[in-house]
Amino acid sequence: MDELKGDCANCFGLCCVALPFAKSADFAATKDAGTPCRNLLADHRCGIHDQLRPKGYAGCTVYDCFGAGQRVSQTVFGGVDWRTAGRQQMFAVFPLVRQLHELLWYLAEAHRLDPHDDLAAAFAEVEQHTVATPDAILTLDVAEVRAKVNVLLLRTSERLRTSAKSYRGADLIGARLRNKNLSSADFRGAYLIGADLTNSDLARADMIGADLRGADLSGADLSTCLFLTQPQVNAARGNARTKLPAALSRPAHWTAEPTRRR
Structure with a gap:
C-alpha cells in the first residue's frame, strides 16, 4: 500500500500550508489554514524535519496524509504548484482527498485480512473519486462515501473478531x-x-x-x-x-x- 503512504518529495507541502493548527503542547505556534508554516522552505521541505519534537511540533510527527498530498499535487492538479495558481481550490480539495485516502487504507487493510469482492469494488469506487477533477471532488458527499465504506468495514470486523x-x-x-x-x-x-x-x-x-x-x-x-x-x-x-x-x-x-x- 505504498501509494497510501505520504510521499513528501512529490507533494507541495500541502499539510504545512492548507491545514490550521493552534499553539499548544503539539504546536509551538498558531497557524491559520492556507498560511504556510514558518518552517516551510521554498522547495516545500520542512526546515526542522529532524527536530520537530524538540522544537515543539510533535503534532507534525503524528500526522499522516495517507498519500493524499502527492495525489492532489501530482494527479488532481497535474503537478502545478499552489504558489503558481489555484491555491484556494487546492487547499479545499486536499482535506477531502485525505479523508478518501484514509478510507482507501481501511479498505485495503480489510481486503488483506478478509478478501471479498465487495471490498475490492468499494476500493475501486473510492479511488475514482480521488482522481476526479477538483470541482467534482469539492461537490462530493464524502460523509455518504464514508457511511457506505463503514458498513463493509463493520462486516469485516464482525467476521474477524471472536x-x-x-x-x-x-x-x-x-x-x-x-x-x-x-x-x-x-x-x-x-x-x-x-x-x-x-x-x-x-x-x-x-x-x-x-x-x-x-x-x-x-x-x-x-x-x-x-x-x-x-x-x-x-x-x-x-x-x-x-x-x-x-x-x-x-x-x-x-x-x-x-x-x-x-
Whole structure:
C-alpha cells in the first residue's frame, strides 16, 4: 500500500500550508489554514524535519496524509504548484482527498485480512473519486462515501473478531487497562487518551477511530489489531517490547522518551 503512504518529495507541502493548527503542547505556534508554516522552505521541505519534537511540533510527527498530498499535487492538479495558481481550490480539495485516502487504507487493510469482492469494488469506487477533477471532488458527499465504506468495514470486523466485548465510543481517558486480555474487543471511536495498556493483549481488537494520544502501549501486543493506523501509533507511547502490525513502523520517539513508571 505504498501509494497510501505520504510521499513528501512529490507533494507541495500541502499539510504545512492548507491545514490550521493552534499553539499548544503539539504546536509551538498558531497557524491559520492556507498560511504556510514558518518552517516551510521554498522547495516545500520542512526546515526542522529532524527536530520537530524538540522544537515543539510533535503534532507534525503524528500526522499522516495517507498519500493524499502527492495525489492532489501530482494527479488532481497535474503537478502545478499552489504558489503558481489555484491555491484556494487546492487547499479545499486536499482535506477531502485525505479523508478518501484514509478510507482507501481501511479498505485495503480489510481486503488483506478478509478478501471479498465487495471490498475490492468499494476500493475501486473510492479511488475514482480521488482522481476526479477538483470541482467534482469539492461537490462530493464524502460523509455518504464514508457511511457506505463503514458498513463493509463493520462486516469485516464482525467476521474477524471472536469476542463481543465492546468499548465503542467509551470514555477510557486515563483508564488502567494494564495486563488485560482485550483481544477481539471493539474500541471503535473509544477515548483512550493517556490510558495505561501496558502488557495488554489487543490481538484482533478493532481500533478504528480510537484516540490513543499519550496511551502507554509498553509491552502491549497490537500485532494483529484491526485497522490500527500509523498516526494512532505515532500519537501513543511504547517501547521495544510493544508488538506492532508488520505494516506499521515503530516511532522514533518511543526509544527517545521513557515510558511511565508505576
